[in-house]
Amino acid sequence: MLRLFKKILTTGIVTEKYKAPKDDELEKLGIQIKRHIDKQFSGSIAIRQVDAGSCNGCELEIHALNNPYYDIERFGIHFVASPRHADVLLVTGPVSRHMQTALLRTYEATPNPKWVVAVGDCAACGGEFGVSYASCGAVSNVIPVDMTIEGCPPTPLALLKGLLGLINK
Amino acid sequence: MSASNWTTDFLNQLNSAEFFIVPAHINPNAVNTAFNGEPQSDKIVLWQIESKHWQQFSQYALKQNLRWVAGWAEHAETVFIVNSCFEKAGIYVLLRTRINTDHPELPSQATVYPAANRSERHTQDLFGISFTGHPDNRRWTRHQAWGKHSYPLRKDFSVQGEPQAVTPPDMNYPFVKAHGAGVYEIPVGPVHAGIIEPGHFRFLAVGELILNLEERLGYVHKGIEKIAEGRTPESLARLAGRISGDTTVGHCWAACQAMEQAAGITIPPRAALIRGILAERERVANHLGDMGAICNDVAFVFAQMQFTRLRELWLRTHATIFGHRLLMDRIVPGGVICDLSETACTLIKQEMLQLKNELSEVMPAIDLNSSLEDRLYTAGYLSPETAAAFGTLGYVGRASGQDFDVRRDAPYSPYDQVTFKVALEDKGDIASRFWVRYKEINAALKLIDQFIEQLAEGDLLADWQTPPAGSEALGIVEGWRGEITTYVRFDDDNKIARFYPRDPSILNWPALEKLTLNNIVPDFPVCNKSLNGSYSGNDL
Numbered sequence: 001m002l003r004l005f006k007k008i009l010t011t012g013i014v015t016e017k018y019k020a021p022k023d024d025e026l027e028k029l030g031i032q033i034k035r036h037i038d039k040q041f042s043g044s045i046a047i048r049q050v051d052a053g054s055c056n057g058c059e060l061e062i063h064a065l066n067n068p069y070y071d072i073e074r075f076g077i078h079f080v081a082s083p084r085h086a087d088v089l090l091v092t093g094p095v096s097r098h099m100q101t102a103l104l105r106t107y108e109a110t111p112n113p114k115w116v117v118a119v120g121d122c123a124a125c126g127g128e129f130g131v132s133y134a135s136c137g138a139v140s141n142v143i144p145v146d147m148t149i150e151g152c153p154p155t156p157l158a159l160l161k162g163l164l165g166l167i168n169k
Numbered sequence: 170m171s172a173s174n175w176t177t178d179f180l181n182q183l184n185s186a187e188f189f190i191v192p193a194h195i196n197p198n199a200v201n202t203a204f205n206g207e208p209q210s211d212k213i214v215l216w217q218i219e220s221k222h223w224q225q226f227s228q229y230a231l232k233q234n235l236r237w238v239a240g241w242a243e244h245a246e247t248v249f250i251v252n253s254c255f256e257k258a259g260i261y262v263l264l265r266t267r268i269n270t271d272h273p274e275l276p277s278q279a280t281v282y283p284a285a286n287r288s289e290r291h292t293q294d295l296f297g298i299s300f301t302g303h304p305d306n307r308r309w310t311r312h313q314a315w316g317k318h319s320y321p322l323r324k325d326f327s328v329q330g331e332p333q334a335v336t337p338p339d340m341n342y343p344f345v346k347a348h349g350a351g352v353y354e355i356p357v358g359p360v361h362a363g364i365i366e367p368g369h370f371r372f373l374a375v376g377e378l379i380l381n382l383e384e385r386l387g388y389v390h391k392g393i394e395k396i397a398e399g400r401t402p403e404s405l406a407r408l409a410g411r412i413s414g415d416t417t418v419g420h421c422w423a424a425c426q427a428m429e430q431a432a433g434i435t436i437p438p439r440a441a442l443i444r445g446i447l448a449e450r451e452r453v454a455n456h457l458g459d460m461g462a463i464c465n466d467v468a469f470v471f472a473q474m475q476f477t478r479l480r481e482l483w484l485r486t487h488a489t490i491f492g493h494r495l496l497m498d499r500i501v502p503g504g505v506i507c508d509l510s511e512t513a514c515t516l517i518k519q520e521m522l523q524l525k526n527e528l529s530e531v532m533p534a535i536d537l538n539s540s541l542e543d544r545l546y547t548a549g550y551l552s553p554e555t556a557a558a559f560g561t562l563g564y565v566g567r568a569s570g571q572d573f574d575v576r577r578d579a580p581y582s583p584y585d586q587v588t589f590k591v592a593l594e595d596k597g598d599i600a601s602r603f604w605v606r607y608k609e610i611n612a613a614l615k616l617i618d619q620f621i622e623q624l625a626e627g628d629l630l631a632d633w634q635t636p637p638a639g640s641e642a643l644g645i646v647e648g649w650r651g652e653i654t655t656y657v658r659f660d661d662d663n664k665i666a667r668f669y670p671r672d673p674s675i676l677n678w679p680a681l682e683k684l685t686l687n688n689i690v691p692d693f694p695v696c697n698k699s700l701n702g703s704y705s706g707n708d709l
Binding site: 006008010049051052053056057058061063064066079081083094096097098099101106127132135 | 312313314315321326327328329330331332335336337338339359360362363364365366367387388389390391392393395396407408411412413414415417458471474475477478480481484488494495497530531533534537538703704705708
C-alpha cells in the first residue's frame with residue numbers, strides 16, 4: 001500500500017490548463033457549431049457516447065479525455081451510461097446500416113432538449129467508408145446534427161475544445 | 170522434423186489418399202522477394218483440391234496438428250474460388266477449390282475446426298455459398314441491411330445495394346434458449362454503457378452465475394471487403410488502416426506486405442526497421458491502455474490513472490515524432506512516409522527508459538495488491554485445449570500456453586534480423602492475460618532498441634510497379650492482438666480485385682463465450698477487457 005501512495009505522491013498532479021476556446025480557434029480545429037446552445041446547458045453536460053460504426057479510433061481518443069492530463073470532468077462534462085441521463089449524444093463512425101435503428105432509438109431515448117455532436121471525419125462526412133449497401137455515411141444522414149468535430153481521429157485537445165465551445169463557458 | 174519436411178510428408182499422405190494435389194507458388198512474382206533468407210513462396214504453399222475433398226482435407230490437417238488460420242471466397246464469373254489457410258511450424262498452406270455458382274455447396278470444415286465456424290457463416294452470408302454439415306448455419310454478418318437471397322460480395326451486387334430508408338432492427342435472431350426454474354436472459358447491447366464499440370451479448374444466467382453467453386456481432390459491418398474493390402494500392406492502405414483503429418499499423422502493414430509481394434517489390438531496409446518500430450510502439454500503447462482498463466473494470470482506479478497517463482505520454486511522442494497520435498497512414502505501399510532523425514532516436518530511447526522506470530514503480534504496487542489478486546486470478550479461465558481448438562491468437566492464446574508468434578515463427582523483415590523472447594503464460598486466467606501483456610511491453614521495448622541500433626541511412630520508399638492482373642499474395646504480420654492474415658488479388662490497371670483482412674479478433678471472440686462460463690455476470694466486463702476483441706475488425 002505504501003508503494004501505491006508513494007507513486008501517487010511522486011506523480012503529483014499532471015492535469016493541464018485549458019482556456020475556453022474562441023470562435024476562430026474552433027474553426028481552425030475543424031469544429032462547426034451550427035447554433036448557440038441554450039443557457040440551461042452552461043456549466044455542465046452529460047454525454048452519452050454512441051459508436052454507430054466507427055473503427056474504434058475515435059473511441060480511443062474520447063477515452064483519453066478522462067486521463068489525468070485532460071480530466072474533462074473538472075469542466076462539468078461527464079459521460080453517462082444511459083441516453084436517458086444525457087444532454088448530448090457524441091456519435092462516432094459512419095452510421096452502419098446495422099446500427100441505424102439502434103442510433104435512432106438512442107436518439108429518441110434522450111430527453112429534450114438534446115444536442116448531437118458528430119465526432120470524426122466518418123461521422124462528419126462518411127470518411128473512408130462513405131455511403132454503401134452497409135453504411136449510411138454521415139451521422140446527419142440519420143439524425144439531426146448540431147455540431148461536428150473533424151479529424152481522423154480528432155485529438156483529445158480538439159474534442160475538449162469542441163465540448164467547451166458547446167457549453168460556452 | 171525440419172520445417173519443409175512436414176509439407177512433403179503430408180502431401181504424400183494426401184496424394185496416396187487420392188487428393189491429387191500439385192503444390193504451386195501462390196505468386197510467382199514473389200519468388201525473388203527475400204523472406205527470412207528464403208523466397209516467400211517457401212513459407213506459403215498453394216494446394217488446389219477438388220471441392221468434394223474440402224472437409225476430408227481438414228480431417229487430415231487436424232491429425233497433423235495444423236492450425237486453421239483463415240477462410241474466404243472470391244467470385245469469378247461462373248465459379249467461386251474458396252480458400253482456407255492452415256499453418257504449422259511457420260509454414261502456411263493455402264488450400265483452394267473452385268465450385269460452380271449454379272450449385273454453390275461445399276462440405277463444411279467447421280465440423281472439424283471450430284475456428285472455421287463464423288468464417289464460413291460470413292462467407293455464407295456474403296456469397297451465398299452453403300457449407301453442408303455446418304454445425305450452426307444461422308446467419309452471422311447479415312442482419313437486415315440486405316435480403317436473405319442477395320449476396321453483397323457477388324459481382325452482380327452493386328456497392329450501393331438496395332437499402333431501405335431505415336434498416337429494421339435484427340429482431341428474430343434465434344438465440345440459444347434455456348428453460349427451467351431460475352434461468353433468465355440478460356440482453357446487453359448493441360449500445361453499451363461505456364465508451365466502446367457496439368455488439369450484442371445474450372447471457373443465460375442463474376442468479377449471478379453465467380450459464381451461457383452468446384455473442385451477436387456484425388453491428389459495425391461497413392462493407393470493407395466490397396468497398397476495397399477497384400481501389401488503388403494507396404487507397405487500400407488507407408482503408409486497411411481503418412479496419413480497426415487500434416491496429417492501424419498492423420492492418421496497414423499486412424495489406425501493404427500483401428500488395429508488395431503481389432507486385433514483387435522489396436521495401437528498403439530502413440523502411441522495414443521503421444515499420445518494426447511503429448508496430449512495436451502500437452503494441453506498447455495498446456497494452457498500456459488495456460492493463461489500465463482491466464484494473465479499472467475491477468474498480469482499481471490507481472492503475473487506470475497511472476496507465477492512461479503513461480499511454481498519453483506515449484501517444485504524444487507518436488505525434489511529435491511520427492506526426493499522428495495513433496500512427497495512421499504512416500505505412501504506405503512500398504515503404505513508410507515518416508523518417509527518424511538522430512534526435513528522434515535519442516528521444517525514443519530516453520522515453521523507453523523513463524517508461525521502464527515508471528513501470529518498475531507501478532507494477533510492484535499492483536502486484537502486491539491482494540484485492541486485485543482476488544479478482545484477477547482464476548477468473549475467466551481459458552484452457553489450453555479450448556484455446557487451441559479455436560485457434561486463439563496473440564496474448565489471449567499466449568496466456569493459455571499457445572506458443573506462436575509470427576514475428577518468431579514465420580519472421581518477416583525486420584524481425585528476421587533480431588532475437589527476442591516470446592512472452593508466454595500458462596494459467597489461462599485474466600491475471601495471465603494481464604501479465605503476458607506486461608512481458609510483451611518489455612519485449613517490445615527491447616525490439617525497438619535493436620531496430621534503432623540497426624538503422625542505417627537509406628531510402629524510405631521503393632518504386633511501385635504495377636503488378637500483372639491476377640497477381641495475388643498473403644500478408645502475414647503479428648499485430649498487437651496477434652497474427653493478421655491479409656489476402657490481396659490485383660485486377661488489371663493496378664486496381665484491387667479482392668481484399669480480405671483476417672483480424673485476430675475473428676478467432677479470439679469465440680473464446681470469450683467459453684472463458685466467461687461459470688463466472689459471475691459482474692465479472693463479464695473484466696473478462697471481456699482481458700480479451701479485448703475488435704468489433705470493427707471482426708465485422709468488417
